[in-house]
Amino acid sequence: MSDEEASGDGTYTFADVSVVMGTYNEAEAVGTVLKDIKRVTDGQAEVVCVDSSSDGTAEVAREHGARVIEQEPQGYGVAVQTAITTPDRPVIVTTDCDDTYPMERLPDFLDAINDGYDVVSGDRLSSGAETMPAFNRFGNHAFAWLASALVGERLHDTTTGMRAYRREVIEAIEWTENTGLSAELLLRPVVRGYRVTEIPIDYRERIGETTLSPLSGGAAIAKSILKVSLAERADDRSVERAKRPNRAAD
Ligand SMILES: Nc1nc2c(ncn2[C@@H]2O[C@H](COP(=O)(O)OP(=O)(O)O)[C@@H](O)[C@H]2O)c(=O)[nH]1
Numbered sequence: 390m391s392d393e394e395a396s397g398d399g400t401y402t403f404a405d406v407s408v409v410m411g412t413y414n415e416a417e418a419v420g421t422v423l424k425d426i427k428r429v430t431d432g433q434a435e436v437v438c439v440d441s442s443s444d445g446t447a448e449v450a451r452e453h454g455a456r457v458i459e460q461e462p463q464g465y466g467v468a469v470q471t472a473i474t475t476p477d478r479p480v481i482v483t484t485d486c487d488d489t490y491p492m493e494r495l496p497d498f499l500d501a502i503n504d505g506y507d508v509v510s511g512d513r514l515s516s517g518a519e520t521m522p523a524f525n526r527f528g529n530h531a532f533a534w535l536a537s538a539l540v541g542e543r544l545h546d547t548t549t550g551m552r553a554y555r556r557e558v559i560e561a562i563e564w565t566e567n568t569g570l571s572a573e574l575l576l577r578p579v580v581r582g583y584r585v586t587e588i589p590i591d592y593r594e595r596i597g598e599t600t601l602s603p604l605s606g607g608a609a610i611a612k613s614i615l616k617v618s619l620a621e622r623a624d625d626r627s628v629e630r631a632k633r634p635n636r637a638a639d
């Protein structure tokens with residue numbers, strides 16, 4: 390039996406899953422999130438927190454059995470890049486540590502991976518996301534429209550924090566973005582032809598204060614979407630060109 394097939398029949402269980410997150414002064418929320426993960430996965434999922442807090446989040450996370458990696462605060466994407474590249478389990482789930490994402494849906498994410506998807510993205514916007522501040526909701530819809538137009542595929546929520554990935558996808562791609570990492574983690578696999586699906590999820594009100602500024606954060610995300618989509622499209626075209634037989638006129 391290989392490591393990749395812990396249940397013996399090629400179907401992943403929560404023993405094959407790492408749930409990972411960046412944590413930045415989330416002491417109020419971290420206990421709730423980690424308890425939910427433990428309950429829903431029967432304590433089988435590994436939890437990795439990349440922590441930059443000064444409010445005791447790391448201690449609470451350790452008390453709840455998480456593996457904690459301490460890091461200077463350098464932004465969302467720096468923490469999440471460390472978080473997704475740390476586990477050696479075959480399925481990696483990202484989430485925020487603010488109690489906004491429904492951990493009770495973890496089984497649905499795992500089911501979609503077991504159905505053959507490489508990336509399963511939790512779409513907050515299709516169900517309304519009424520708990521999201523209106524400015525953010527508007528911005529997130531706009532990002533999804535922009536990204537959809539650029540990659541030529543309808544995507545509903547490009548900035549969600551809750552996704553499941555096969556580890557091969559994480560390892561095959563070089564990740565470059567910080568605030569825009571969430572969009573990058575969806576767009577590069579889409580353009581490269583990985584099997585990507587979105588599943589609608591509910592989104593709860595945050596416990597504690599947001600760490601991201603909507604204005605400067607929003608500008609950084611828009612820039613990442615443009616940069617990543619255009620770079621991927623250019624690569625896509627050069628692959629197409631390389632596949633074409635040589636012609637004398639070229
Ligand atoms: N380690 C670390 N985590 C971060 C940093 N910035 C944001 N996070 C975490 O990343 C997640 C997303 O940030 P959040 O404030 O929820 O952004 P929002 O969902 O857009 O409001 C949260 O769990 C934060 O604690 C950082 O600089 N370092």
Ligand SMILES: [Mg+2]
Pocket residue numbers: 485486487489550595
């Ligand atoms: Mg959040």
